[in-house]
Amino acid sequence: MIPVTNPESDYRITFNDRILDSVHGYIELTPVERKIIELPIFKRLQSIKQLSLVNLVFPGAEHTRYTHSLGVMFLVDKMAVQLGFTDGDRQLIRLAGLLHDIGHYPLSHVGESAYKPPTKAYDTFIQMHIDQTLQDIEKVERPADLLHAGGIKDKPFHHEAIGARLIENSKEIKNLISSYCNFINPLHICDIIIGRYSKFPTLSAMIQLMHSELDADRIDYLLRDASFSGTSYGVVDTGIIIKNLACENKYGVDIVGIKPKGISASDQFLINRFFSKSQIICNRHVAALEFMSQAIIRYVAEKELFDFPKAKNLRQYVNKYESDNTFMKFTDHLFWNAVYALDKDNDNIKHPTYILNFAHMLARHQEIKTINGTDITCSGMEYEKLLRSIRASKPYINLESNNKSTFDRFVEGYEPSHGTVMDDYLIQKAHVVSLTDNIPEKEYDKRFFSENGDSNVDKNGERKENYNKYRLQDGLVVIDKNDGGTDIHLLVDDNRSIIKSIFPLRLAILREYNMFKYEDENDVYKRTTT
């Protein structure tokens, strides 16, 4: 492996402080890290919960992006040591781990989803939600592949793109890095955070430690989410995984993978991640709370209420965060302030009815009611069959019917005349969980290269090599050194892995909620003014 930072540098990792973390124990800090975690822009992460509103359902899940960032720094360093990184390179990857979430949104991914501007125009929020739900259900039959790779994270509203932009524009972070470790180019940190493999091929191994199917980020959040939520899905044999990491050169770049002895631990990691998603993230109460919060964030951002910046202006606020504190305040507190302000304001001339109702419920830690018997959960590997089950269900039939309805402005309207409260206003929400983002090489070839669409065979051969390279960089790789040489392939192509047999597994969930009923309460919700 070729070092990224100057190998002649006499920089040595020395720790001058430590922080006690409930997952990893003491996390030691170098002087530059100590200074960075003191910065208000980093401390901002203490006010962003890792799992948004999951703590209202799993009360222990109070952990924040701050502790997760420290955990990622700790784990990625263990990986770097295993791979024989120089001290300079260790410091670089530690900083990337520490700063990888610095651009996160209020309520983490809930806020991030709310900030994605819709392409189509919708008359009502509900119509947008219906369209999104129908698209989510279609994901059941979409083969998994590595389309999460490459430039995907570089979408302007992705928190990692926001984080990279923030570092690029942060004099205080760049000054600290240049004072304590001037051999590090802060732009390398940005490229690792976003995962720009092609710009700096020498960063390949580092990027994989932060951006692959078995990276420090995913391992830390699986361990941390389980530990804090009290669930048992975070059992990962971190020791075996890290001790079995290896790095080899293929297609001219470094590829990080797991030795055969780490295959079972990797299988266990993927399976536990599947359960963690299905049991925590897709929990019906969590899903309801997140739906309501997302609706509120989307609304206040569109209207620029309660200091929420408009999506199209977010980039400018990130650029100038040192002179304008809009982005500094962009945390969970801002969200809760908006919720309480809306609840207090309670003016359905100024605000839509559904927003006021959601704010009222959230302010009391209540959520909308799931309709009994409509929780449709199917798992399987035959996508057509899975889709048929979902499409035959009552919530789906209602969803289609809602999609064809012309929505009146009753629920969303601003007119003061609609004082009545709806009895039944059913909305549906879908989740699709997959086991892995990887597919076997044969399937990938069949999908992309079986038909030579551009009638240029040589060009296709070159493309295929490029794609194979990126698939390895982004996937979970097995590095098998044997008498015949070194075999490098994806875990889904390895006969020793159970993932090879079950990689197509999907879990599809469709539920129905009543927009205007409390959970566990039969009466239609009535706001205090009615």
Place this chain on the structure above:
Amino acid sequence: MSRVITGLFQEVFGRPYSPTNQDDRVMIQKNTYLLEKLGLELGDFWFLWDTFGPYSLELRNAVSDEVTKENEPIQYSDFAKEQINSIKCIIQLGQSIAQNPRDWLEVVCSLHYLKNYIIAEGDVISELERRKPHFSNRSVTSKALDIVNTIDTMGCYNDSCYES
């Protein structure tokens, strides 16, 4: 989503997308690439460097059989309208310096990709000339690079950018 992508093509170029037309196949790639960089969520497309600059196989597959249906107009959000206008302004600027939309978008997208994903240090325009010698007119490529820098800094490109 493919319906939206071909709809955006029609919105920008003022005519339906035809998958059998090679110019259209190139332009839909560039149009989608730029709109994504301007913040529209159009799908999980993975753009890699290819003959005509950034290119996505997944996008090719998504629109391979898609023909814009003129009788099904799509209503776009205000944000999408602003960004459609950004692309139109970019094309307009190209036309003002005698660049046809296909080549011009290829230059702009290629420079954007090279700047953001390929070139770590050095001159992006020289790298473009090395890879695509037929784009050697510096007055054209430097204007295209100005657009790329504006997109990266501002997240849009509008009439005021054009005037300045």
